[in-house]
Amino acid sequence: MIATESLSKRFPRVTALDRLSLDIGPGVTGLVGANGAGKSTLIKILLGLSPATEGTAAVLGLDVATSGGAIREQVGYMPEHDALPPDVSATEFVVHMARMSGLPPTAARERTADTLRHVGLYEERYRPIGGYSTGMKQRVKLAQALVHDPKLVLLDEPTNGLDPVGRDEMLGLIRRVFTDFGISVLVTSHLLGELERTCDHVVVIDGGKLLRSSSTSDFTQTTATLAVEVTDSDTHPDGTRAVREALTAAGAKLHARVEDGLPGAGHILLVEATGEETYDLVRDTVADLGIGLVRMEQRRHHIAEVFRTADAADAAAAEAAPEPAAVQPAQHAAQHAVQQKGGGRDAG
Amino acid sequence: MPAELTTPQGTDPTRIHNIGYRSYDGPRLGRSYARRSLFSQSLRGAYGLGRSAKSKVLPMILFAVMCLVAAIIVAVAVAGPGMTDLPVKYTRYAIVMQAVIGLYLASQAPQSVSRDLRFKTVPLYFSRPIERVDYVLAKYAAMASALFVLTATPLVILYAGALLAEFDFADQTKAFAQGLVSVALLSVLFAGIGLVMAALTPRRGFGVAAVIAVLTISYGAVSTVQVIAWEQGSTGAVEWLGLFSPLTLVDGVQTAFLGATSAFPGGEGPSAGSGVVYLLAVLALIVGSYAVLMRRYRKVGL
Numbered sequence: 001m002i003a004t005e006s007l008s009k010r011f012p013r014v015t016a017l018d019r020l021s022l023d024i025g026p027g028v029t030g031l032v033g034a035n036g037a038g039k040s041t042l043i044k045i046l047l048g049l050s051p052a053t054e055g056t057a058a059v060l061g062l063d064v065a066t067s068g069g070a071i072r073e074q075v076g077y078m079p080e081h082d083a084l085p086p087d088v089s090a091t092e093f094v095v096h097m098a099r100m101s102g103l104p105p106t107a108a109r110e111r112t113a114d115t116l117r118h119v120g121l122y123e124e125r126y127r128p129i130g131g132y133s134t135g136m137k138q139r140v141k142l143a144q145a146l147v148h149d150p151k152l153v154l155l156d157e158p159t160n161g162l163d164p165v166g167r168d169e170m171l172g173l174i175r176r177v178f179t180d181f182g183i184s185v186l187v188t189s190h191l192l193g194e195l196e197r198t199c200d201h202v203v204v205i206d207g208g209k210l211l212r213s214s215s216t217s218d219f220t221q222t223t224a225t226l227a228v229e230v231t232d233s234d235t236h237p238d239g240t241r242a243v244r245e246a247l248t249a250a251g252a253k254l255h256a257r258v259e260d261g262l263p264g265a266g267h268i269l270l271v272e273a274t275g276e277e278t279y280d281l282v283r284d285t286v287a288d289l290g291i292g293l294v295r296m297e298q299r300r301h302h303i304a305e306v307f308r309t310a311d312a313a314d315a316a317a318a319e320a321a322p323e324p325a326a327v328q329p330a331q332h333a334a335q336h337a338v339q340q341k342g343g344g345r346d347a348g
Numbered sequence: 349m350p351a352e353l354t355t356p357q358g359t360d361p362t363r364i365h366n367i368g369y370r371s372y373d374g375p376r377l378g379r380s381y382a383r384r385s386l387f388s389q390s391l392r393g394a395y396g397l398g399r400s401a402k403s404k405v406l407p408m409i410l411f412a413v414m415c416l417v418a419a420i421i422v423a424v425a426v427a428g429p430g431m432t433d434l435p436v437k438y439t440r441y442a443i444v445m446q447a448v449i450g451l452y453l454a455s456q457a458p459q460s461v462s463r464d465l466r467f468k469t470v471p472l473y474f475s476r477p478i479e480r481v482d483y484v485l486a487k488y489a490a491m492a493s494a495l496f497v498l499t500a501t502p503l504v505i506l507y508a509g510a511l512l513a514e515f516d517f518a519d520q521t522k523a524f525a526q527g528l529v530s531v532a533l534l535s536v537l538f539a540g541i542g543l544v545m546a547a548l549t550p551r552r553g554f555g556v557a558a559v560i561a562v563l564t565i566s567y568g569a570v571s572t573v574q575v576i577a578w579e580q581g582s583t584g585a586v587e588w589l590g591l592f593s594p595l596t597l598v599d600g601v602q603t604a605f606l607g608a609t610s611a612f613p614g615g616e617g618p619s620a621g622s623g624v625v626y627l628l629a630v631l632a633l634i635v636g637s638y639a640v641l642m643r644r645y646r647k648v649g650l
Contacts (some may be wrong), residue, residue: 047475069477073376077475085467087400099385100476102376111372118369128400144472149372181369 001026001152001184002046007055009041009208016041018208019055024186028178030195030202030216031188038208039188040080043154046186047072060151073102076145076153076183080160083141086130090121090140093129094147101148108147115143118181119173135166142173146183153177155187159194171198225255226271228282231292239291240267246285247271252278273298383482386473390490394456395497403459410452411498414445418502422509433519434510438527439608441506442499442534446595449538450563452498453491457542458555460491465550470645484641491543495535503527526606534598537630538563540637541594547644566593571613578613586616591629600626 002024044050048068098108204211236242255270396404546555570593577585590596602608604623
């Protein structure tokens with residue numbers, strides 16, 4: 001869908017993108033980076049609105065430098081900021097935007113009605129946008145990006161300003177854009193945690209450089225974790241500790257760190273699952289101790305944890321080899337490996 | 349009877365299906381179609397069509413005033429005994445009604461461009477097939493067309509009235525055609541000035557004030573100084589002072605080339621020679637407005 005090759009964008013004072021090479025396939029891809037990491041600059045270049053200083057980029061197989069108009073006809077864009085006039089209704093606005101994308105009048109009206117329904121706007125779509133809540137406005141912005149049935153949508157911080165419920169709904173909607181509508185998504189966020197539920201693939205950039213690019217499943221399924229909670233009994237006043245000791249003695253690997261901030265966090269054991277036998281081991285151990293098993297559930301890794309450890313490793317590597325040129329090939333190698341994995345996933 | 353009306357279970361043909369997502373395989377009409385769509389949307393918007401009822405009020409009232417005054421002139425021409433020509437010439441009508449035209453431009457130019465800038469809708473346009481030049485051209489053409497509708501419709505009423513009163517057909521047709529050319533020039537010039545003012549002041553209120561200020565203050569200042577110059581006997585100064593306000597520019601051009609009687613004090617309009625300077629000034633302003641708009645939108649891309 002998107003391929004960039006040593007793409008750079010330099011402004012007089014800052015380097016927004018620095019030899020960025022990406023290969024993004026179909027699916028939902030998260031683009032993560034702090035503010036100023038170069039996410040918006042990348043989107044501008046991908047839409048053919050801003051020339052790259054050097055390097056090349058192609059969207060849907062079209063060169064951004066020469067085919068900007070053709071790309072924009074097949075791509076939808078949802079900006080980060082407010083972009084809606086308050087005095088027209090969602091229907092009128094989205095119909096107009098559909099026509100601006102080249103849809104004939106009748107098709108523009110039909111597609112608008114369909115799209116607004118799919119993003120979850122019903123009767124309110126006839127009212128002026130000025131009276132909408134933030135969540136509804138975000139839906140209208142998403143609808144105008146989808147109304148011309150693009151092959152790819154670029155969503156810039158779509159969850160900005162939403163409350164937790166609205167955030168979840170928006171993320172669910174984004175997931176559906178690919179699974180139900182068949183439209184590939186590139187979604188930016190500065191919150192890593194949001195993207196793990198939504199994205200198939202995550203790209204992290206920082207300071208215009210590629211930090212990491214991997215499929216989400218790589219992060220979260222390499223090691224499954226079991227969360228185990230047990231009761232206390234008369235013979236074992238601290239059931240959790242008893243199970244921990246018994247499991248360690250049986251050779252199971254336990255995570256030292258428990259989830260903070262949750263009620264009863266101290267009573268949850270995180271056991272690394274190496275296969276079916278781990279489940280049996282936990283069951284047997286608890287049964288042998290004669291205490292009650294409250295729950296045993298699979299817990300996915302959070303991407304953030306992976307990056308936290310990865311960042312620490314990077315920092316250590318950087319300290320060991322302060323020469324930036326030495327770090328660069330390592331990153332390229334890592335990225336290359338990831339691309340191969342990505343290809344395997346697409347084929348499967 | 350009611351028993352017959354109940355449909356047997358399972359045969360009711362009206363059921364709601366969730367048809368899911370449908371993809372679009374129809375035509376995509378591309379850039380020039382999008383430009384035309386933006387033009388027609390902006391032109392309709394300039395009369396409040398496709399917008400809220402509230403935003404229809406002012407442009408429609410102003411349009412009605414323009415037409416009503418023309419209708420009254422026609423009534424006088426038809427009913428008045430011994431009339432051989434319209435009491436107000438075609439080329440003079442826009443100058444007489446300048447306050448209405450100015451008010452219209454001041455109210456509609458900001459709604460056409462300031463809204464998109466203020467609510468940051470512009471990036472949504474530029475993420476679509478159209479380019480900056482398409483956006484500027486469509487907005488400019490729409491504003492000029494809206495002004496032309498406002499200024500040419502009363503001329504049509506005057507012409508119809510003149511024919512009804514059986515004034516000389518050839519004379520009337522020639523004067524009517526000259527009047528149309530004049531208001532076309534005025535529309536393009538005023539649209540450019542109004543859009544530039546509005547595009548540089550994203551707050552709508554300031555935009556309205558800026559357009560009114562540029563049109564009325566410049567006209568007021570120029571005509572006052574012209575009167576003073578004329579009373580002191582310097583008719584040459586009167587001729588050149590007209591270069592400094594949009595309306596006197598149009599007046600100068602139509603006096604020199606379109607058979608109009610100048611509204612300058614003493615009717616001291618420019619001759620054909622100095623009229624060329626007026627025409628060049630008008631064209632320079634139109635091109636300049638376009639250039640400023642293009643420049644303005646270079647920064648607001650995305």
